[in-house]
Amino acid sequence: xxxxxxxxxxxxxxxxxRGAQVIHADQDVYGTPLKQLMSDGAPNLFRHQTPxxxxxxxxxFLLNLWIPIQQMTRPLVLMDRRSLDxxxxxxxxxxxxxxxxxxxxxTEVNDIWAFLPDPAQRWYxxxxxxxxxxxxxxxxxxPHGACILPGEDALDGLFASLDRACSAVAAADASALRExxxxxxxxxxxxxxxxxxxxxxxxxxxxxxxxxxxxxxCAAAEGWSVRARAAMDAVIRRSLELRLVATLVGP
Numbered sequence: 001x002x003x004x005x006x007x008x009x010x011x012x013x014x015x016x017x018r019g020a021q022v023i024h025a026d027q028d029v030y031g032t033p034l035k036q037l038m039s040d041g042a043p044n045l046f047r048h049q050t051p052x053x054x055x056x057x058x059x060x061f062l063l064n065l066w067i068p069i070q071q072m073t074r075p076l077v078l079m080d081r082r083s084l085d086x087x088x089x090x091x092x093x094x095x096x097x098x099x100x101x102x103x104x105x106x107t108e109v110n111d112i113w114a115f116l117p118d119p120a121q122r123w124y125x126x127x128x129x130x131x132x133x134x135x136x137x138x139x140x141x142x143p144h145g146a147c148i149l150p151g152e153d154a155l156d157g158l159f160a161s162l163d164r165a166c167s168a169v170a171a172a173d174a175s176a177l178r179e180x181x182x183x184x185x186x187x188x189x190x191x192x193x194x195x196x197x198x199x200x201x202x203x204x205x206x207x208x209x210x211x212x213x214x215x216x217x218c219a220a221a222e223g224w225s226v227r228a229r230a231a232m233d234a235v236i237r238r239s240l241e242l243r244l245v246a247t248l249v250g251p
Contacts, residue, residue: 069131
């Protein structure tokens with residue numbers, strides 16, 4: 001495929017749109033805003049397959065390029081569409097977008113797809129992807145979303161504990177620091193990803209270090225706090241997503 005990336009008048013930087021935990025596909029080829037932007041020509045222009053129509057002849061694709069800057073938690077999951085019963089489980093859905101996109105009144109509700117769950121569906125994700133890797137998938141029909149992994153609740157508890165500990169260190173309150181970091185850490189489940197297990201070990205070690213010598217930790221505030229904040233930052237999901245128009249080039 002040949003790619004050309006442009007952003008004419010588009011948004012720059014973060015737009016406050018959080019990772020979607022509802023399984024969806026990003027655009028209905030028959031709906032808003034494509035029907036307004038392309039005068040109802042999108043179904044004839046782009047290759048697609050929907051419950052009520054398809055275009056297998058076009059060499060033009062509308063695609064998502066998703067780059068995980070870091071995705072230890074809430075990773076992107078993708079369905080094997082061969083396991084999807086489109087007529088039973090693929091539903092049209094109107095998504096209000098004015099909270100995170102600049103749209104006029106005619107296009108303030110985006111026509112996307114939602115999907116009902118079914119045991120026959122097959123799902124995939126990579127737990128160790130970084131910014132040197134990416135997913136490319138069909139904007140017009142690929143079911144995807146963010147999943148919650150076993151062990152994320154333990155990381156959440158450690159995150160809150162380290163955050164309070166950083167506040168105690170900033171206040172030079174060794175007594176409060178000991179109290180915050182005392183006791184057993186939140187436990188991990190037996191089955192989780194290697195990335196979550198390593199992050200848990202690192203955060204637990206920071207808690208133990210602060211509790212073992214709270215006076216010294218408070219005296220050298222910046223050193224421990226900088227490492228604690230870095231450990232907390234590492235478990236926050238960040239990603240970059242672009243929309244591409246691609247042409248299939250080949251014999």
